[in-house]
Amino acid sequence: MAEEAHAKKPLPVLSFLKIPEQGDPYLEGHKCKSCGAVFLGARSVCAKCGTRDQLEATQLSNRGKLYVYSIVHRSFPGIQTPYISAIVDLEGGGTVKGNLVHIDPDPEVVRMGMPVEVIYEIAPRKDQEGNEYLTYYFQPAA
Amino acid sequence: MGETVYILGVGMIKFGRFPERSVPDLGAEAALLALDDAGLGIRDMEALYSGNLLQASGMVGQRILQQIGQTGIPVVNCANACATGATAFREGWLSIKAGLHDLCLIVGTEQMGKAGLLGGPGGSRGIPTEGLLGSGTMPAVFAEAGMEHTRKHGTTFEQFAKISEKNHHHSTKNPKSMYQIETPLEKVMTAEMIAYPNTKLMCSVNVDGAAAAVIASESKARELGLGRAVKVSASVLTSDPWSERDLTMPDVNTCTRQAAKAAYEMAGIGPEDLNLVELHDCFATAEILHYENLGLCGEGEAGKLIDERETYHGGRIPVNVSGGLLSKGHPLGATGVANLFEVTQHLRREAGDRQVEGAKAGLTHVIGLGSACGVHILERVSA
Numbered sequence: 001m002a003e004e005a006h007a008k009k010p011l012p013v014l015s016f017l018k019i020p021e022q023g024d025p026y027l028e029g030h031k032c033k034s035c036g037a038v039f040l041g042a043r044s045v046c047a048k049c050g051t052r053d054q055l056e057a058t059q060l061s062n063r064g065k066l067y068v069y070s071i072v073h074r075s076f077p078g079i080q081t082p083y084i085s086a087i088v089d090l091e092g093g094g095t096v097k098g099n100l101v102h103i104d105p106d107p108e109v110v111r112m113g114m115p116v117e118v119i120y121e122i123a124p125r126k127d128q129e130g131n132e133y134l135t136y137y138f139q140p141a142a
Numbered sequence: 143m144g145e146t147v148y149i150l151g152v153g154m155i156k157f158g159r160f161p162e163r164s165v166p167d168l169g170a171e172a173a174l175l176a177l178d179d180a181g182l183g184i185r186d187m188e189a190l191y192s193g194n195l196l197q198a199s200g201m202v203g204q205r206i207l208q209q210i211g212q213t214g215i216p217v218v219n220c221a222n223a224c225a226t227g228a229t230a231f232r233e234g235w236l237s238i239k240a241g242l243h244d245l246c247l248i249v250g251t252e253q254m255g256k257a258g259l260l261g262g263p264g265g266s267r268g269i270p271t272e273g274l275l276g277s278g279t280m281p282a283v284f285a286e287a288g289m290e291h292t293r294k295h296g297t298t299f300e301q302f303a304k305i306s307e308k309n310h311h312h313s314t315k316n317p318k319s320m321y322q323i324e325t326p327l328e329k330v331m332t333a334e335m336i337a338y339p340n341t342k343l344m345c346s347v348n349v350d351g352a353a354a355a356v357i358a359s360e361s362k363a364r365e366l367g368l369g370r371a372v373k374v375s376a377s378v379l380t381s382d383p384w385s386e387r388d389l390t391m392p393d394v395n396t397c398t399r400q401a402a403k404a405a406y407e408m409a410g411i412g413p414e415d416l417n418l419v420e421l422h423d424c425f426a427t428a429e430i431l432h433y434e435n436l437g438l439c440g441e442g443e444a445g446k447l448i449d450e451r452e453t454y455h456g457g458r459i460p461v462n463v464s465g466g467l468l469s470k471g472h473p474l475g476a477t478g479v480a481n482l483f484e485v486t487q488h489l490r491r492e493a494g495d496r497q498v499e500g501a502k503a504g505l506t507h508v509i510g511l512g513s514a515c516g517v518h519i520l521e522r523v524s525a
Contacts (some may be wrong), residue, residue: 001490013271040387048384068389070276070292071338076270085276085337087286087391090429095387098275107338112293125269133269 013123013135017073018059025120025134027060029094035062038093045125061120063141064090069112071105086138088116144239148363148371149520150356151180152483157320157351159469161255165197166205168352172476173210176247176354183367184211187356188243193230193250194475206249223510225379225422226250227353229479232516234357235377247433250479251352252500254472258348261511279427281345282337283511286395288427289339297430297444299339303330304448305426306344306468312455313465314381315496319340320349320471330426342424349471353479355486368523372489375409375503375519382513384441394428397515398435398507406437407506409519416459416519417501418488420481422509424467434463436507436517457495463496478516481506489522 012019018028029038032055036049045052069086086100100116103109115139122137153175155168169192177183184207192203198221207217223228227250232248261280291297301306302410310325316337325343333341362370380401385393406412413436421436423429433444439452439457453461464470464484467477485504506518 008423011268013268013275047389053517068289068391069287070277070282070289071335072273072279072282072334072342073337074281075277075279076261079270081273083277084283085272085286087276087387095390097390099274099276104162107299112289121209121276123269125274129268142330 008132010122010132010134012050013133016048017132017134017136026062026093027059027094027096027118027136030055031093040094040096042049060094061091063117064088064116066100066110066112066114066116067095069100069110071107075100084110088138098138100138117141145172145360147235148368148523149374149375149482149486150358150363150366150371151178151182152353152355152486153179153317154353154480154483155351157473159255160253160350164255165194165200165202165251166209167322168253169202169206169249169349169354170209171245172251172352172354173206173225173249176356181246182356185213186245187213187215187247188245189215189219189234189237189487190217190247191230191234191250192217192478193226194252195221195223195226196254196474197253198353202251205247207501208323212380218374222416222514223512224422224474225478225508225510225514225516226475227480228506228508228516228518229379229478229514231355231479231518232377232379235374238357238359242360246357247354248357248479249352249354250476252473252475253350254342254348254474255350256348265421277337278498279337281394282423285337285340286391287431288425291427291430292445295445296421297445300327300331301337301445301448302426302430303327303341303344305423305429306330308448308454309423309462309466309468312463312496313469314317315494316425316470319465319469320347321465321469332472340425340427344468346424346467347469347472351447351471351476351480353483355479355482370490371523372486373521373523375411375521376405376517378405378408378517380515383449392511392513394509394511394513395431395435397513398432398509401515401517402436405517405519406429409521411519416503417502417506418463418498419459419461419507420464420484420504421461421507423468424472426468428509429461429466432507436505438524445508455498460498463498478506478508481508482518482520485520489520
C-alpha cells in the first residue's frame, strides 16, 4: 500500500510549483541578486538587467492582491466556463496568473486590488498516463 | 541615414473567406494590384519581402513569384506574429535605406478560415492549463489588458463597446471590408460574452486576406514621377522591453509607446499633425489603450476621447476609418500592409466615400503579441 501511495504522488502543474518531501507546497520564484526582479521558473540570466548567474530561488508568498482579471465565458472545447482568469501580484514580489475561485464570476462582485490567497489542490484533470497533478488557485483572502 | 523611401503603389483584395484558394494565390492577386497601381511590372522589382504567419516555413514569397514571375530576385519570408506585415514592409524599407535596392515589392498574406479562438498554452507535457491557471486565449489576454485601464482610469464596459460600434460603422463605407454592417452599441453590448469585457462583436474577425505595396528610393521615385507617391516618414519596430508583469501579462503598452516616440522623432511631426490613424484594434479593449500609447490624447483620457466621438470619421483624429480589425477583418500577416494601404489611399485622396478630407499625414500601428510593435508614419507629397 505504501509503495502504491508513493507512486501516486501528484506531479506539479508547472515547474515553479514545488512539492517538498516535508512541509507544504509553494510557488517558487527566482530573484535577481543584482536588481531584485522576480521571475517564475529557473533561469540563469536576468531579463531585466542582463546579469548572469545571480538568480536565487525564493519561496513566494501565498498572499497577494488581485491586479486585473477577465471573466472567461468561451474557451476551448471541453473547458468548463465561466471562470475568472486572474493576474495576482504576490506580497514581496512575483506576478502569477491563475483561476480565481470561491467568488461569483461577476464584475459587480470581483474587485481589482482585493486581497487573495494561494491555495493548492489536486487538479480535476489527469495526463494520458493517468498521473495526478497538484495545481494552485486564488481565492478571496480569509 | 540613406534615401527617403516612397510608396509608389498599393493593392489589397477584399477580405473574406476563400477556402478554395491558396495563400500564395491571395498574395499574388494583391501583388499584381500593387504593381498595376504603381504602373510597374514584376521585372522592375529588385526584391520581395513577404509576410505570412501561419505558413511561416512554407516559402510563401517564392510561391507568389511562381505565380507572377520568377525573376530570381531575393525573397525574404517574415513572421512576427500580428506585426508580420509591418515587419516585411520595414525589411524592404531598410534595404532601400541601406542603398541596396531602388524598388521593392512587399506582400502580406494570410488564410485563417474560421480559425476560432487563438492563443492558449502550447506544449504536450503535463496537463492543459487553459481554464485551470487562467486563460491564454487572446480575447481574455486583451480583456485583462483592458481591465488594467479600467483599474487605472475607471474605463467602462460601455466605453470599450463604443469602439466596436464605431469601427463597424466605419466599415460600411469600405467595400474591401469583410463586414459592412451597422452595429448599434446595444447589439455590441448584448452579444455573446467571450471574455469580459470583450463580447463577440468586440473581437477581431478571422478572415483570409492579402495586401501589397511597391516602395522606391527617392531617386527612383523622382525618376518615375512623384505624382501619386506617398512618403514614408518613419518606420519603427520595437520588442517588449522588460516591465514588471510582462512575462505573466503581456505588456502591449510600453513597446507601443517606445515605437510611437521614435516614429514621431524620425518623422519630425507629432500626434497633433496626424489626420488619421489605423491602429491595432484586435479587440475593442486594445484600441482604448493605444489612444494614449500613441499620444492621441492625454493619460487617462481615452474613455473621454471615444465618448466625445473624436475618433469617429469627421472627428478630431479619425481612427480605423477602414473598419479596423474588428470589422474589416484581421488576416494576421496581411494586416500591417493593409493598414498602410488604407492610409496611402487617404493621402492620395483616393479613399472614395470614406475619404478623410484634406489628409496630409497618417500613422499605422500593429502589435504582435509576444511582443513586436510596428509603427509607420506616412505623408502626402504633393500639396
